[in-house]
Amino acid sequence: MSDSSRVAVYLDFDNMVISRYDNLHGNNSWRNDNARDHRPGSGDATDVRLAEAMLDVGAIIDYASSFGTVALNRAYADWSVPANAAYRTQLVDRAVDLVQLFATSGTKNGADIRLSIDAINDLVDHADLTHVVIVGGDSDYIALAQRCRRMGRFVVGIGVTGSTSRALVAACDEFSDYGDLPGVRAVVPTTKVAVKKAAAADAPVETAAAEAGPAKKTAPAKKAARKATAAATKAPTAAEAATALLLRAIRVGMEKSDDEWLHSSSVKSQMQRMDSTFKEKSLGFSSFKAFVESQGDLLELQSKDNGQLMLRLR
Numbered sequence: 218m219s220d221s222s223r224v225a226v227y228l229d230f231d232n233m234v235i236s237r238y239d240n241l242h243g244n245n246s247w248r249n250d251n252a253r254d255h256r257p258g259s260g261d262a263t264d265v266r267l268a269e270a271m272l273d274v275g276a277i278i279d280y281a282s283s284f285g286t287v288a289l290n291r292a293y294a295d296w297s298v299p300a301n302a303a304y305r306t307q308l309v310d311r312a313v314d315l316v317q318l319f320a321t322s323g324t325k326n327g328a329d330i331r332l333s334i335d336a337i338n339d340l341v342d343h344a345d346l347t348h349v350v351i352v353g354g355d356s357d358y359i360a361l362a363q364r365c366r367r368m369g370r371f372v373v374g375i376g377v378t379g380s381t382s383r384a385l386v387a388a389c390d391e392f393s394d395y396g397d398l399p400g401v402r403a404v405v406p407t408t409k410v411a412v413k414k415a416a417a418a419d420a421p422v423e424t425a426a427a428e429a430g431p432a433k434k435t436a437p438a439k440k441a442a443r444k445a446t447a448a449a450t451k452a453p454t455a456a457e458a459a460t461a462l463l464l465r466a467i468r469v470g471m472e473k474s475d476d477e478w479l480h481s482s483s484v485k486s487q488m489q490r491m492d493s494t495f496k497e498k499s500l501g502f503s504s505f506k507a508f509v510e511s512q513g514d515l516l517e518l519q520s521k522d523n524g525q526l527m528l529r530l531r
Contacts, residue, residue, distance in 0.1 A: 221285075222285025222347045223285050223345050223347055224281050224285045224288060224346070225289035225336065225339055225340075225343075226350045227291055227293075227335070228277065229293055229294075229332060230301060231294045231328060233352060233395065234272060234300060235247045236377035237377050240270075240396075241270045242266050242269075242270065252267060255267065255300060265407065273307075273398075275491075276400040279399070279465055280375070281348075282487070282490040283469045283487065284348045284350070284371070284373060285347060285348055289346070291313070291332075291335065292315055292316065293331060293332050294318065318331060329353075329355055332358075333358070333360070336349060340365065340368050346370065347370060348370060348371045349362075351372065352376075354377055354380045354385060356384060358388075366388075372390050373389060373393070375394075375395055376392070377394070378394050381394075399465050399468030399469045400469075456500060459495065460515070463488060463508075463509070464530070466484050467528070467529070471529075478527040478529050479529065480526075481505060481525070481527065484528065485505050514531070515530065516528050516530060517530075517531055
């Protein structure tokens with residue numbers, strides 16, 4: 218990656234949120250669960266499913282930053298929808314430019330058309346943009362990818378398995394599955410397990426419950442919802458956040474390099490592209506070397522003859 222590389226990120230947010238949800242919970246689950254209008258905090262099974270399928274916006278932007286400085290960062294969606302509004306903290310923390318698109322017919326909001334027009338206009342107005350990252354697997358973006366390449370830009374695509382057009386993959390210079398991005402945690406859906414356990418526990422009193430009227434939400438389902446929501450929203454300490462940033466930067470670097478060892482200087486540069494507030498001194502370390510040395514249980518370090526510090530994950 219050249220220091221002069223500048224990246225524009227275009228995120229079809231509705232497409233990614235729905236695709237991720239259906240990928241984890243089964244085709245058409247988003248529609249069947251009416252997840253679009255579900256309000257978080259109700260403690261039901263849909264709460265659990267939404268928490269499990271929540272996108273890691275930071276992982277997407279951090280991956281994009283491995284190609285260069287992220288100069289433009291836009292997300293397109295109907296932000297009045299509760300499921301999208303739940304991402305407020307993630308989006309604000311990463312300074313994402315939000316483009317509001319109300320549904321014009323049914324659930325269609327024309328994001329693909331608006332996104333494509335904006336992307337081409339940006340490339341015309343900003344000749345310094347070298348990379349375009351299209352986040353969304355819709356086949357409607359094939360023409361955009363082809364046009365960007367004809368304009369001399371390197372096109373990167375990010376989509377969700379099962380919801381990505383093969384033709385779009387072919388139209389990009391590079392394509393990655395969202396689930397394979399560095400830092401995205403593997404998820405094993407727990408909703409079905411919780412529902413089955415709840416059903417088994419309630420079976421002996423099914424008749425009595427019917428006579429008593431509508432049943433309340435089962436304790437196992439509520440517990441699973443609270444646990445999943447808490448895990449998604451828990452704020453890490455400064456030290457935990459710095460360690461997570463370090464590990465993600467290393468994984469991003471390893472994705473872009475065939476070398477087993479990475480230069481500590483390149484890792485620090487990647488960390489600062491991902492989070493410009495990172496300063497090892499604010500964590501109590503005199504140097505970046507001291508910071509990585511404190512992570513000895515996670516990293517292996519190696520000093521070269523020229524004094525350069527190399528590192529890799531254990």
